[in-house]
Amino acid sequence: MTPAARLSAAIEILADLSARRRPAADALKDWGLSHRFAGSGDRAAIAGILYDTLRRRASAAHVMGSEEPRALVFGMLALMRGLSVDDIAALADGGRFAPAPLSEAERARLADSSLEGAAPFVRGDYPQWLHASLRHVFGESVIEEGAALAARAPLDLRINTLKGEPEAVKAELSHLHPEPCRFSPLALRIRLDSEGKAPPVSAEPAFLRGEVEVQDEGSQLAAILARPIPGSQVLDLCAGAGGKTLEFAALMDNKGQIYAHDSDIRRLKPMHERLARAGVRNVQVRSPRGAEDVLHDLEGKMDLVLVDAPCTGTGTWRRNPDAKWRVRPGALAQRTAEQAKILEQAAHYVRPGGRLAYVTCSLLDEENGAQVRALLNKREDFSPVAPTEAVLALGASGPALAEAALASREGLLMTPRRTGTDGFFVSVMKRAG
Numbered sequence: 001m002t003p004a005a006r007l008s009a010a011i012e013i014l015a016d017l018s019a020r021r022r023p024a025a026d027a028l029k030d031w032g033l034s035h036r037f038a039g040s041g042d043r044a045a046i047a048g049i050l051y052d053t054l055r056r057r058a059s060a061a062h063v064m065g066s067e068e069p070r071a072l073v074f075g076m077l078a079l080m081r082g083l084s085v086d087d088i089a090a091l092a093d094g095g096r097f098a099p100a101p102l103s104e105a106e107r108a109r110l111a112d113s114s115l116e117g118a119a120p121f122v123r124g125d126y127p128q129w130l131h132a133s134l135r136h137v138f139g140e141s142v143i144e145e146g147a148a149l150a151a152r153a154p155l156d157l158r159i160n161t162l163k164g165e166p167e168a169v170k171a172e173l174s175h176l177h178p179e180p181c182r183f184s185p186l187a188l189r190i191r192l193d194s195e196g197k198a199p200p201v202s203a204e205p206a207f208l209r210g211e212v213e214v215q216d217e218g219s220q221l222a223a224i225l226a227r228p229i230p231g232s233q234v235l236d237l238c239a240g241a242g243g244k245t246l247e248f249a250a251l252m253d254n255k256g257q258i259y260a261h262d263s264d265i266r267r268l269k270p271m272h273e274r275l276a277r278a279g280v281r282n283v284q285v286r287s288p289r290g291a292e293d294v295l296h297d298l299e300g301k302m303d304l305v306l307v308d309a310p311c312t313g314t315g316t317w318r319r320n321p322d323a324k325w326r327v328r329p330g331a332l333a334q335r336t337a338e339q340a341k342i343l344e345q346a347a348h349y350v351r352p353g354g355r356l357a358y359v360t361c362s363l364l365d366e367e368n369g370a371q372v373r374a375l376l377n378k379r380e381d382f383s384p385v386a387p388t389e390a391v392l393a394l395g396a397s398g399p400a401l402a403e404a405a406l407a408s409r410e411g412l413l414m415t416p417r418r419t420g421t422d423g424f425f426v427s428v429m430k431r432a433g
Contacts, residue, residue, distance in 0.1 A: 001037075001038060001039075001042040001045075001097075002097065002098070003045075003091055004091045004092070004093065004095065004097060004098035004099065005097035005098065006042060006045050006046050006049065007049060007073065007091050007092070007098070007099055008097055008098060008099050009031065009035070009038070009042075009046045010046050010049035010050045010053065010073055011069045011070050011073050011099060012031070012069075013027050013028060013031050013046070013050055014050060014053060014069035014072060014073065015069040016030075016031070017322065018067075018069060021326065023322060023323075023326075024050060024051065024054065024321075024322040028043070028046070028047055028050065031046075044195070044197045045195050045197070048195040048196040048197060049073065049076075051196065051321050051322075052076050052080050052081070052152070052196060053072050053073050053076040054321035054322045054324075054325065055076075055080065055125065055150045055151070055152070055317075055318075055321040056075070056076045056079050056080050056125055056150055057072055057125065057321075057325060058121060058122045058124075058125045058126070058127075059075070059079055059115055059118070059122055059123065059125050059150075060072045060073075060074075060075025060076045060079060061075065062075075062115065062118050062122045063075045063078065063079060063109060063110070063113045063115070064106070064109050064110075065109060070099060071106070074088055074092070074102075074106060074110060075109075075110075075113070077091075078110050078113045079113055079115075085102075085107055085110045085111050088102065088110060089101070089102050089107070120135075120142055120143050120146075121146070123143045123146070123147065124142060124143040124144075124145070124146020124147055124149075124150070125146055125147065125149075125150040126146045126149070126150075126317075126324060127324060127325065127327070129329060130314070130327075130364075133364050133365070133366065134146065134363065134364070136365055137363060137364065137365055137406070137413070138363075138406075141417075144417055145363075145415055145416075145417050147417075148415065148416040148417035149314075149315075149317040149318055149324075149415075149416055149417075149423070150317070150318075150321070151318060151416065152192055152196050152318060153216070153318035153319045153416075153422065154189050154190065154191055154192060155189070155190040155191075155192065155198040155199075155201065155214065156181065156187055156188070156189050156190075156214070156215060156216045156217045156220075157173075157178065157187065157188045157189075157190065157201065157212045157213065157214060157215070158184070158186055158187055158188075158212065158213045158214075158215040158220050158247060159186040159187075159188065159211065159212055160210055160211055160212060160213055160246070160250055160278050160279070161186065161250050161253075162210075162249065162250050162253075162254060162278060162279040162280065163209060163210045163211045163278065163279050164206065164209070164210075164211030164212070166186060169188075169206055169211050169212060170188065172205070172206050172211075173188070173204065173206055173212070176190050176199055176201070176204075177190070177191070178190050179191070181217040181220075181420075182217070182397070182400075182419070182420055183217065183221055183394060183397045183400065183401045183419070183421075184217045184220040184221050184224065184394075184397075185394075185395070185397070186220070187215075187217045187220050188212070189217070201214060202214070208277075209277075210277040210278040210279055213243070213246060213247075213274075213278065215243050215247070216319075216421055216422045217419075217420070217421045218315075218361075218414045218419065218421030218422045218423070218424040219243060219244065219361075219422070219424065220247060221394070221401065221414065221421065221424070221426070222244065222308075222357075222359045222424050222426045223244045223247040223248060223251065223306075224247075224251065224393050224394055225357070225390050225391065225393055225394070225412070225426045225428060226244075226248075226304060226306055226355070226357035226359070226393075226426075226428065227304070227355070227390075227393040227428070228248045228251050228252050228256075228258075228304055229252065229256070229303065229304075230251075230252045230253050230255040230256055231252070231255045231256040232252070232256045232303035232304060233256060233257050233259075233298075233301060233302050233303045233304075233351075234248055234252070234256065234257070234258045234259070234302065234303065234304045234305075234306070235258075235259045235261070235295070235298055235302045235304070235305045235306070235346075235349050236248065236258060236259070236260045236261065236306045236308070237261055237262075237305060237306065237307050237308075237342065237345075237346050237349070238261075238262055238263075238306075238307055238308045238309060238310065238342065239260035239261055239262050239267075239268065239271065239285075239308070240262055240267045240268070240271075240308070241267060241268075241269075241270040241271055241274065242260060242268075242270065242271035242274050242275065242283075244306060244308055244359075245258060245260045245271065245275075245280075245283055246274060246275070246278050246280060248306075249275075249278070249280040249281075249282055249283055250278075250280075252282065254279075254280065254281045254282045255282065256282055257282055257284065258282055258283045258284070259283075259284050259286050259295070259298060259302075260283055260284070260285045260286065261285075261286040261287075261288075261294070261295060262287075262288070263288060264288075265287050265288050268285060268287055271285060272285065295349065298349050299348050299349055300348070300349070300350070300351055300352075301349070301351050302349045302350055302351055302354055303351060303354045303355070304350075304354060304355050304356075304357065305346045305347075305349045305350050305354070305355075305356050305357070306357045306359065307342055307343055307346045307356070307357065307358045307359065308359045308360075309338075309339045309342055309343070309358065309359065309360050309367070309371075310335060310338055310339070310342075311335050311339070311360040311361060311362040311367050312327050312331060312332055312335055312362050312364065312367065313327075313361055313362065314327070314361075314362050314363045314364055314423060315360070315361040315362055315363050315414075315415070315422050315423020315424055315425075316361050316422050316423065317423075318416060318422065319422065332364070332366060332367075335367060336366050336367055336370075336371070339360075339367060339371050340371060340374060340375075343356075343358060343371055343372075343374075343375045344375065344378065346358075347375065347379050347382065347431075350382075350431045351431070352381075352431055352432065352433045353430075353431060353432075353433035354430075354431050355385070355428055355429065355430050355431070356382065356428070356429045356430075356431070357426065357427070357428050357429075358371065358372060358375075358411070358425075358426075358427040358428075358429070359424065359425065359426050359427075360424070360425045361422060361423060361424055361425075362423065362425060363413065363415065363423045363425075367425075368410070368411065368413065368425040368427070369408055369409075369410040369411065369425075369427075372384065372410040372411060372427045372429070373410060375429070376429070381431055381432045382429045382430065382431050382432075383429065383430055383432070384409060384410055384411070384427060384428070384429050384430075385428040385429065385430055386409075387402055387405070387407040387408075387411060387412045388402050388407070390411075390412065390426070390428045391412070401414075401419065404418050404419050405418055405419055406418060410427050411425055411426050411427030411428070412425070412426050412427075413425050414426075
């Protein structure tokens with residue numbers, strides 16, 4: 001496919017998203033099934049255009065004065081990819097499979113693509129209804145934080161020490177030019193190409209042997225800050241596909257016992273294969289069984305309980321840019337109710353002297369600090385571990401993380417702008433002994 005044809009395809013898929021309000025991945029998959037002539041490179045390039053447009057949707061609409069799919073794509077090309085009016089006109093020339101030529105009005109809009117004077121939610125490319133919540137957290141930096149969330153995310157890997165030696169793994173992946181991450185000692189970062197395409201890491205021999213896992217550095221840091229100790233008893237209450245469960249096993253050197261549970265058995269399905277590939281031997285998956293309480297024997301016995309809570313995912317907008325435009329106030333209310341219930345439940349499993357780690361990939365205080373404060377008001381036997389103490393689990397890079405992240409009494413908030421990671425909130429609480 002020509003670059004112009006790819007542009008037309010992205011506009012077509014964006015129109016489908018607007019009409020049917022569904023995840024971008026689903027729309028891309030359906031388009032690929034009905035256009036089998038498109039190769040993998042074509043599909044990747046089209047996905048890159050689509051996701052970049054969703055990242056800059058608010059600012060592109062402002063520049064073009066329209067939310068039509070064509071206008072949004074052209075606005076993104078000017079704002080994010082730095083194409084000139086002539087560059088865009090060369091793609092939209094009305095030729096076969098190309099978008100129709102630019103109108104005079106479009107040319108004028110593209111020639112003046114400044115965001116000066118635009119509203120904060122436009123300059124930060126986030127939903128207007130979330131402005132008050134985000135400003136509450138970030139203050140005058142809200143635009144810069146939003147803009148960082150509208151950028152592309154790199155591809156982060158975690159070296160699995162149960163299977164591979166760090167230096168040997170780095171050498172094997174040298175052709176991908178991995179860079180060490182800033183804080184996590186076993187994290188590698190791979191930069192995307194100019195169109196946002198990542199290499200097929202899941203086909204690499206090192207991945208197939210379980211020596212590396214795909215995991216954002218922020219997620220890696222959250223697991224380290226929870227401080228799972230070798231030989232201890234750990235419950236991962238919202239384990240999902242098992243990303244942090246796998247990291248816990250490596251941090252514990254397969255010693256002790258990890259119980260992995262999720263209320264939705266479907267989310268646990270990928271974990272079984274991942275555990276085997278990673279060489280994990282100390283995880284017991286406790287799948288739900290109808291109304292049966294499959295965790296009753298763990299109450300009051302866990303050294304560490306992790307709640308990787310379901311949330312709005314505002315911290316992962318770089319990776320899921322369509323999600324920020326699909327989230328609604330009702331979803332936030334639903335998530336906060338679920339979080340409060342799960343946190344209260346999790347506290348029952350912590351032994352006296354044990355710890356409770358609460359993690360979200362959200363930036364909103366409603367889902368983060370407010371939830372911790374609510375639990376501490378209910379459970380006077382729990383107290384927060386100061387972020388300056390929690391980061392000591394990282395070793396030498398701990399103080400740097402404490403300085404870079406946004407710290408509060410309740411915990412630590414990482415963001416793309418501050419720490420170069422996805423947005424993650426981590427709170428560690430200790431139960432009185």
